Amino acid sequence: MRIAMIGTGYVGLVSGACFSEFGVDVVCVDKDAAKIEGLHANRMPIYEPGLDALVADNVKGGRLSFTTDLKSAVSGADAVFIAVGTPSRRGDGHADLSYVYDAAREIAQSLTGYTVVVTKSTVPVGTGREVERIIRETRPDADFDVVSNPEFLREGSAINDFMRPDRVVIGAETDRARAVMKQLYRVLYLIETPIVFTSLETSELIKYAANTFLAAKITFINEIADLCEAVGADVHDVARGIGLDGRIGKKFLHPGPGYGGSCFPKDTLALVRTARDKGAPLRIIETVVAINDERKRKMADKVVAACAGSVEGKSIAVLGLTFKPNTDDMRDSPSLEIIPALQKAGASIRAFDPEGMEEARHMFSGVTFCENAYETLQSADAMVVLTEWNEFRALDFERVKSLLRAPILVDLRNIYNPADMVAAGFQYVSIGRPTPK
Numbered sequence: 001m002r003i004a005m006i007g008t009g010y011v012g013l014v015s016g017a018c019f020s021e022f023g024v025d026v027v028c029v030d031k032d033a034a035k036i037e038g039l040h041a042n043r044m045p046i047y048e049p050g051l052d053a054l055v056a057d058n059v060k061g062g063r064l065s066f067t068t069d070l071k072s073a074v075s076g077a078d079a080v081f082i083a084v085g086t087p088s089r090r091g092d093g094h095a096d097l098s099y100v101y102d103a104a105r106e107i108a109q110s111l112t113g114y115t116v117v118v119t120k121s122t123v124p125v126g127t128g129r130e131v132e133r134i135i136r137e138t139r140p141d142a143d144f145d146v147v148s149n150p151e152f153l154r155e156g157s158a159i160n161d162f163m164r165p166d167r168v169v170i171g172a173e174t175d176r177a178r179a180v181m182k183q184l185y186r187v188l189y190l191i192e193t194p195i196v197f198t199s200l201e202t203s204e205l206i207k208y209a210a211n212t213f214l215a216a217k218i219t220f221i222n223e224i225a226d227l228c229e230a231v232g233a234d235v236h237d238v239a240r241g242i243g244l245d246g247r248i249g250k251k252f253l254h255p256g257p258g259y260g261g262s263c264f265p266k267d268t269l270a271l272v273r274t275a276r277d278k279g280a281p282l283r284i285i286e287t288v289v290a291i292n293d294e295r296k297r298k299m300a301d302k303v304v305a306a307c308a309g310s311v312e313g314k315s316i317a318v319l320g321l322t323f324k325p326n327t328d329d330m331r332d333s334p335s336l337e338i339i340p341a342l343q344k345a346g347a348s349i350r351a352f353d354p355e356g357m358e359e360a361r362h363m364f365s366g367v368t369f370c371e372n373a374y375e376t377l378q379s380a381d382a383m384v385v386l387t388e389w390n391e392f393r394a395l396d397f398e399r400v401k402s403l404l405r406a407p408i409l410v411d412l413r414n415i416y417n418p419a420d421m422v423a424a425g426f427q428y429v430s431i432g433r434p435t436p437k
């Protein structure tokens with residue numbers, strides 16, 4: 001089997017590398033010549049644990065290659081995956097499908113023989129049909145089917161998620177297309193991964209329903225955490241107490257500063273738009289979006305409150321900038337809201353992130369970027385944990401205290417034990433947990 005992967009970002013590069021590991025011949029295509037040039041030198045355009053080794057192995061094995069030439073990659077391929085970005089359209093929250101439709105037009109011009117064109121990008125219901133229409137209009141003679149195969153991998157554990165997924169969802173409407181997809185995912189069939197075959201529209205909706213459900217689950221536990229603070233309860237015990245119920249499940253019950261990242265914010269907004277346009281509004285998700293937006297602002301207020309009600313003229317040390325650990329992805333990270341809010345309240349910000357700084361430098365102004373956690377804490381009036389990177393979990397707290405001007409620690413990811421922090425002499429604030437006196 002031979003496939004072309006159009007778009008070599010977080011999803012395209014990981015999916016392409018994993019398919020090549022499954023034994024498929026993969027050509028990854030990107031418009032961004034610098035990305036492709038880097039990949040030729042085994043320089044990864046993103047930080048994802050294990051990706052460089054996986055790519056190097058499969059390039060060496062002759063199953064994985066990179067190009068900017070879409071035409072050569074598509075002609076003769078059994079399947080062409082569209083894995084380009086679908087960001088929020090400025091102004092209305094709809095998914096911007098221009099990259100997908102541009103790719104479809106380019107693909108159409110290069111099709112030879114029967115080809116399955118697969119949308120791997122997260123796309124609203126109806127996009128697959130439109131891709132089909134565009135290809136048909138551009139190339140009335142082409143022999144092809146359009147399939148929806150949304151991706152559920154998570155940044156930071158993307159390779160394992162792709163290789164051992166909970167399920168694979170395939171929206172395909174002909175036996176020929178289903179046969180090609182089965183062959184591509186043969187390795188996962190062998191390990192009995194559940195494969196959900198369904199229609200194009202249903203497959204497209206499954207992806208949004210999954211992401212918005214997860215966003216709602218996070219938002220639920222965040223609100224319960226706020227209530228815990230108000231009544232003196234412990235949100236982690238609540239999460240465990242409810243999560244052990246199989247109908248609820250343990251995962252995604254960790255409170256924090258609000259969800260962020262390149263998927264949940266844009267996908268919740270896009271589904272809200274689709275639902276409104278179709279006259280079937282999703283009021284739960286609309287509320288989730290509003291609560292999450294407000295939450296990020298509230299987190300800045302929490303820091304201000306911990307600093308005796310004012311950060312005017314104070315220096316705040318921020319540890320972690322990415323929306324979660326083990327990625328360099330800064331898209332829609334809570335830090336992008338919380339840091340400017342603190343600056344607006346008069347604080348100066350010192351910050352460090354293990355992988356996100358290169359991106360972050362373009363996204364903030366007036367922030368002092370530091371080389372490591374300890375340098376960040378130097379003479380700061382408070383320490384704020386925004387991302388739960390492992391290296392922040394085991395700091396030397398005597399050193400931390402000696403570096404800070406005041407021992408104020410605001411932990412927006414609950415990575416420390418409140419009793420330990422109080423015993424170590426910190427004024428410790430976390431989310432949804434009582435701090436011992």
Ligand code: NAD
Binds near residue numbers: 154
């Ligand atoms: P990304 O921005 O990292 O990568 C997209 C790539 O596509 C870029 O490198 C861009 O240069 C390239 N591109 C755009 N148009 C092109 C064209 N016509 N020809 C060749 N290359 C082109 O995006 P991503 O994070 O990989 O997301 C891709 C899609 O997958 C989105 O729809 C997203 O919602 C979805 N998704 C993302 C994740 C995630 O964790 N990032 C998880 C599941 C699904």
